[in-house]
Amino acid sequence: MTRRSAWYLLGLTAAWLLTGPIAGAQPAQDLPLPRLYVLEGGVLVSDPGSYQLREDEVASTELSIAAYLIVHRNGVLIWDTLGIADEERIPEGTGAEQTIIRSDRQERHVTLGPPLLEQLAEIGYAPSDVTHLALSHFHWDHTANANAFADATWLVHPVERDSMFSGSAGGSARPATYDQLENSETILVTADEHDVFGDGTVILKAAPGHTPGHQVLYVNLPRTGGVVLSGDLYHYPEERSLHRMPVNEERGGATGPSRQAVEAFLERKQAELWIGHDLIAHRNLNKAPAYYD
Numbered sequence: 001m002t003r004r005s006a007w008y009l010l011g012l013t014a015a016w017l018l019t020g021p022i023a024g025a026q027p028a029q030d031l032p033l034p035r036l037y038v039l040e041g042g043v044l045v046s047d048p049g050s051y052q053l054r055e056d057e058v059a060s061t062e063l064s065i066a067a068y069l070i071v072h073r074n075g076v077l078i079w080d081t082l083g084i085a086d087e088e089r090i091p092e093g094t095g096a097e098q099t100i101i102r103s104d105r106q107e108r109h110v111t112l113g114p115p116l117l118e119q120l121a122e123i124g125y126a127p128s129d130v131t132h133l134a135l136s137h138f139h140w141d142h143t144a145n146a147n148a149f150a151d152a153t154w155l156v157h158p159v160e161r162d163s164m165f166s167g168s169a170g171g172s173a174r175p176a177t178y179d180q181l182e183n184s185e186t187i188l189v190t191a192d193e194h195d196v197f198g199d200g201t202v203i204l205k206a207a208p209g210h211t212p213g214h215q216v217l218y219v220n221l222p223r224t225g226g227v228v229l230s231g232d233l234y235h236y237p238e239e240r241s242l243h244r245m246p247v248n249e250e251r252g253g254a255t256g257p258s259r260q261a262v263e264a265f266l267e268r269k270q271a272e273l274w275i276g277h278d279l280i281a282h283r284n285l286n287k288a289p290a291y292y293d
């Protein structure tokens, strides 16, 4: 076991002890308030240089991988589906390092978190209980278990869907992880803000640039406050504080305007940005079975 893996397991154990009472499954329609579960996807080796950041400028070079389950009286939405599919996990399991090969043959190294479907089962949800699926975008570290939710209603921008199935998804994608969505019941989202459950508490907001139909998700939690789940609008929190972005998104790209629009949205909603890849912030969140409401 590497030292990083040991620390990771220790962190998981500590998080387990601190998460408090187990929520247990609750039918969505009985819930007076939306509820947000943070799911764990492990740790990704990354190079800050890809985001125009030096190693000495970032608090952690490694990134977290995250997914979230939003339980609402009108439905259950999963937001992103992690980087390693449950069925392709190496037998060594949680805390072990697994290598993924992207479409462009580049390798990525992930320290495994717990299997996604086990995390859902622990809070009482099977994939068939999930009524809606939305991905921040189609890159491999967000789509690994997407096919498990092919029976849910998929919320996607038409240009994102076109990229995914036209052969132009590019090297960061692993189309085999999401190919079954092609036949899913689909809502093509074209509005800048799309109200998922009709009461303004869960809103998809367009934030193109990282991919053509990249989006972020706003969840209004009465006790916690408003939260925006960033997708890959930012990876490192220092991209936000130091105003950096991937070189290929910088010139004439949509990421800059999308960041401005999301910052204005955060201001308007008085919401907090949760950067899914921010290892330290993600580590400090309460993970399922604990939840935010």
Ligand SMILES: [Zn+2]
Pocket (backbone or CB within 6 Å): 139, 141, 142, 231, 232, 277
């Ligand atoms: Zn990502």
